[in-house]
Amino acid sequence: MRTATRTHGFTESVIRAMTRVANEHGAINLAQGFPNFPCPDVLKDAAAAALHADVNQYAITWGAKRLRDALARKYADWYRLEVNPEEEITITCGATEAMASALLAIVDPGDEVIVFEPYYENYGPDAILCGATPVYVPLAPDAALDLDRVAAAFSDRTRAIIVNTPNNPTGRVLRRGELEAIAELCRRHDAWAVTDEIYEHIYYEGEHIPIATLPGMRERTITISGASKTFSVTGWRVGTIVAPAGVTGAIRKVHDFLTVGAPAPLQEGVAAALETLGRDYYKGLAHQYRERRDVLMKGLLAAGFRCTAPEGAYYVLADFTALSELPDDEFAFWLTREVGVAPVPGSSFYSRPELGRRYVRFAFCKTLPMLEDAARRLATIGSPQHPS
């Protein structure tokens, strides 16, 4: 029998695998980015009401009208972006499916897709599934984007650049000047910006600027976001795409044949949240994440990791050089097994594993007591009971 060939370029998700390892060892799971606290009641009440009202069949393929309308109002209110909910919005099974559907709609085999590195694990495989070549450009947690390197990555084969801000795993929030430079390159090379703005409401420095709001970018940007992080419902699988009508037609076709549609009752829950939660909710979300960030940062620095406080999203990429000479995957397993805190090995965020060998990534989407417990455990690294 012929073997599957499209997956040769990638392995199983290391992030999801670390969750299994954490569970096996009863470790605190700071690997996969899912909250351990409840979502707002308004989502649960509206989803439960929808279930009881028998909203239990397929929603419209590109999303329930109520959710698309609520989302169009949100983009107008927050970003002054006028979006036609009938022609420019697609609701997907998470931002993950949104990215895959968007790239499959616009990228042809042989095209190049620019990806900032380190990157959220899925982008490389997404490009490979399209038969495209990912072209990587470094993005450091503690420095501005090297715009010359970004410019050098563009070629006449560049079809798209993936822009994830606030960024996982670096914690960078791209500044207006950086985004303007990327926008100028997209215009010059007639390339798409495909954004991942799943952390749009979780940032501690700067501001969130959708690249679609910059001059000349509305017609060449596919804006992806979703409910997972903003409303703490990663298991609901509700993502969103805003894109010009022409490309939305293509995206909707891919989405239809991949998934038929996102879960109908849960779309009602997300619509209710968008309709009722005010600015205070979003401010509170970022404020609580800042507190969690500070607890984890303090614990990591005290334990001997080297790391920069993230400007946004909810991850810390930490250099463990001072603590151990193990490579990242062995260190991550050791930390999980012996110290009881599970991170993700840094190499899973890089195209070449050696680039991530000195790093592990910790997520802080957890309650303060859990993060304090993790900090206490991390403080025992290097004690005689735990030589690594």
Ligand code: PLP
């Ligand atoms: N994009 C980024 C940058 C992420 O960090 C994650 C989850 O960790 C996702 C997308 C997944 O989003 P969703 O749950 O909507 O598929």
